Amino acid sequence: MTVFLDSTDLDGLVGRAELIDAVRAAFLDLARGLAEQPAPQSLPGAGDTQFLPMTATSHRLGLSVVKVMSDAPANRAAGQPAQRSTVLVLDARTGERLAILDGEIGTRMRTAAASAVATDALARSDARVLGLVGAGRLAVEHVHALREVRGIDTVHVWSRTAATVRAFRHAVDGLLDVIEAPGPRQVTEAADILCTLTPARHPVVSGQWFRPGLHVNAVGAPPRPDHREIDATGMARATVVVDSTATQLAKSGEALLSIEEGATLPQTFGRELGAVLAGTTPGRQLPSDITLFNSVGIALEDLAYAAVAIARTRIPDRFSTERRLPAEVAP
Known part of the structure; x- marks a missing residue:
């Protein structure tokens, strides 16, 4: 049946x-x-x-x-x-x-759940401030999922459209303090945990904005090799963890474009989340490390x-x- x-x-x-x-x-x-x-x-x-x-x-x-x-x-x-x-x-x-x-x-729930698993494994235990670049339904789902693994009490959020931010604020009302940011840079610089949730073709976040100790979930770019939300500097600065290496090297613009530009190597994307969870591959080693989960979706x-x-x-x-x-x- x-x-x-x-x-x-x-x-x-x-x-x-x-x-x-x-x-x-x-x-x-x-x-x-x-x-x-x-x-x-x-x-x-x-x-x-x-x-x-x-x-x-x-x-x-x-x-x-x-x-x-x-x-x-x-x-x-x-x-x-x-x-x-x-x-x-x-x-x-x-x-x-x-x-x-x-x-x-x-798809929305499992994507946020994967970010929560990665955040639990890679983010600092004292992380409390969430940054969201993008404020749609996936952003709302990420708030709920990440609060299952970290005591998040504040979110800095940015979207290109004010109406999307208003809907986001209404959806999470009473859960945490919401601070509307003027741009992605301000979100990034304020966050302990950053989630990028836009269907961007060109980078909306620069790795030069990453502070020591930051954890990033790069989520929103569609699985196309010419789309990315985070530039090559960001991929090079971070300890990158991926959902599937084979999928990354076939479909992730973050991976393929940063390799093409000479900022990273294919082996940069060889650290799979499952291996980090199993303890066979290291993830975050120091509080000051910058970690990044590149989530294409599997x-x-x-x-x-x-x-x-x-x-x-x-x-x-x-x-x-x-x-x-x-x-x-x-x-």
């Missing part, structure tokens, strides 16, 4: 703390050889639209996913989402179709979200067994 979950079904279904735990477990699986995460290949659509089929398998959970993400920048002019996605969940052994999920909510994160979401539906019942959902993921 196939479970079909649209955005209405998924809204509020998965808790943030349990998702962070599930995403952390997925990254550890990747480091320990219990998951497969190949680099995706783009499929050109019409005009500037691209499709990105993303795949992953969790041997621990016995699941495989295929996520198809569309990136259609021209949609913005028509007031439509630039990105849409659908996730297909399969039994990794039999190939049985288990579920089909609308990708909007899951299908294994979508698999982690889908596993929890399907378990919450209790359909089919056999999905909620210990074989499929071990203690750190099961409800």
Whole structure:
């Protein structure tokens, strides 16, 4: 029996703390050889639209996913989402179709959960001030997710549009102090933890603004090799940790453009988050280190979200067994 979950079904279904735990477990699986995460290949659509089929398998959970993400920048002019996605969940052994999920909510939540996992592993334990370059729904989700791992009490935020900042302020009202910044530089210089959440093609943040001790989550640029939010200086100054090296070297403009400009080397992007979590690769070593999680987004994160979401539906019942959902993921 196939479970079909649209955005209405998924809204509020998965808790943030349990998702962070599930995403952390997925990254550890990747480091320990219990998951497969190949680099995706783009499929050109019409005009500037691209499709990105993303795949992953969790041997621990016995699941495989295929996520198809569309990136259609021209949609913005028509007031439509630039990105849409659908996730297909399969039994990794039999190939049985288990579920089909609308990708909007899951993508937003798993992206912020990955940032939370990286922040917990890399940011200073006393980090309290969050900086957000970009103030849309992904920014709101990051506030909630990062507050699960750090005692954030203040956020400095900037967006190109005042209406977006007003909506952000309303969404997080009462959670923390919100300070509207005049630009990305002021956000960066004020932050202990910086999240860049814009669909930028050209850098909006300069590494010259990074203060000692800063942790950065570079999140917003779409998975295209000519898009980036942070310049080559920023990538060179930081200890860079990535979700997947193979994906970074195929799809990350932050990685590929900084390599092309001679500021970094391919091995700069060889430090995977799973290995840091497993203790086989160092992350932050000194309070003064600048750390940066370059988040392109991988299908294994979508698999982690889908596993929890399907378990919450209790359909089919056999999905909620210990074989499929071990203690750190099961409800």
